Amino acid sequence: xQHLSPAPLRLSEDEIMIEAIAIRKEFTTGALHVQALKxxxxxxxxxxxxxxxxxxxxxxxTLLNCLSGLDAVTSGLIRIAGRDxxxxxxxxxxxxxxxxxxxxxxxxxxLPVLSGLENVELPLLVSGVRAREARARAQASIEWVGLTRWxxxxxxxxxxxQRQRFAIARALATAPALVWADEPTGALDSITSQEIIDLMLxxxxxxxxxxxxxxxxxxxxxxxxxxxxxxxxxxEHDSLQTAAxxxxxxxxxxxxxxx
Ligand SMILES: Nc1ncnc2c1ncn2[C@@H]1O[C@H](COP(=O)(O)OP(=O)(O)OP(=O)(O)O)[C@@H](O)[C@H]1O
Numbered sequence: 001x002q003h004l005s006p007a008p009l010r011l012s013e014d015e016i017m018i019e020a021i022a023i024r025k026e027f028t029t030g031a032l033h034v035q036a037l038k039x040x041x042x043x044x045x046x047x048x049x050x051x052x053x054x055x056x057x058x059x060x061x062t063l064l065n066c067l068s069g070l071d072a073v074t075s076g077l078i079r080i081a082g083r084d085x086x087x088x089x090x091x092x093x094x095x096x097x098x099x100x101x102x103x104x105x106x107x108x109x110x111l112p113v114l115s116g117l118e119n120v121e122l123p124l125l126v127s128g129v130r131a132r133e134a135r136a137r138a139q140a141s142i143e144w145v146g147l148t149r150w151x152x153x154x155x156x157x158x159x160x161x162q163r164q165r166f167a168i169a170r171a172l173a174t175a176p177a178l179v180w181a182d183e184p185t186g187a188l189d190s191i192t193s194q195e196i197i198d199l200m201l202x203x204x205x206x207x208x209x210x211x212x213x214x215x216x217x218x219x220x221x222x223x224x225x226x227x228x229x230x231x232x233x234x235x236e237h238d239s240l241q242t243a244a245x246x247x248x249x250x251x252x253x254x255x256x257x258x259x
């Protein structure tokens with residue numbers, strides 16, 4: 001898939017993909033005040049696969065939403081691929097996200113009225129890619145996840161695993177450097193879940209994509225190169241995982257000093 005390779009090459013080898021300094025996020029609903037993130041510092045290098053775990057309510061999804069710019073932090077600094085995302089206007093941030101990031105969710109977030117192919121094409125069309133090129137890139141992504149025969153089907157006709165593979169095809173069609181996955185296997189059985197993990201790890205190995213997975217599943221988390229555990233709005237542990245580290249591709253640097 002030719003269009004995938006330029007994205008990782010845009011970044012130099014030792015460049016930091018994600019940098020967060022002292023980020024805080026507070027929610028106020030009526031009289032209820034929640035400090036969801038209490039000052040998180042984090043650096044993630046290009047090409048890392050990082051899993052984030054922790055008990056329910058500790059702030060994992062909030063962290064992912066803030067880092068990806070889906071939600072605004074209350075205070076702190078976030079740089080993605082060297083860009084301070086708080087300095088971007090809403091419009092610039094939307095364009096930056098569309099260009100640099102892919103998203104994979106537990107619930108797939110495919111539009112039910114569109115076919116698999118149309119779902120994959122949509123973000124390309126929205127970001128201004130011409131129809132013919134969008135179609136070609138969507139088809140290449142769908143072929144990459146092995147679902148060409150299902151391209152004309154709607155999500156309701158597909159299994160959970162097929163839907164998630166279309167979601168992966170959609171995430172990678174825009175050739176992002178970075179993919180966020182919130183409980184990517186949460187709705188899948190263990191065999192299908194492993195297929196999805198294998199696809200993401202292959203994208204990391206073959207195209208250098210950086211992945212951040214939020215997961216409750218230890219069998220998923222242990223396959224990441226790095227495991228971060230959160231508790232009560234803060235990072236509790238952050239460590240490289242030896243077994244997973246052996247699968248790092250040669251061009252991915254050791255990131256022991258990145259945190
Ligand atoms: N939009 C919101 N409005 C108010 N409070 C929120 C909002 N989103 C999250 N919170 C609160 O922030 C805290 C962190 O929530 P978050 O969803 O990030 O946790 P989590 O670790 O992802 O949990 P889970 O594993 O259950 O998905 C919780 O106390 C939650 O109730």
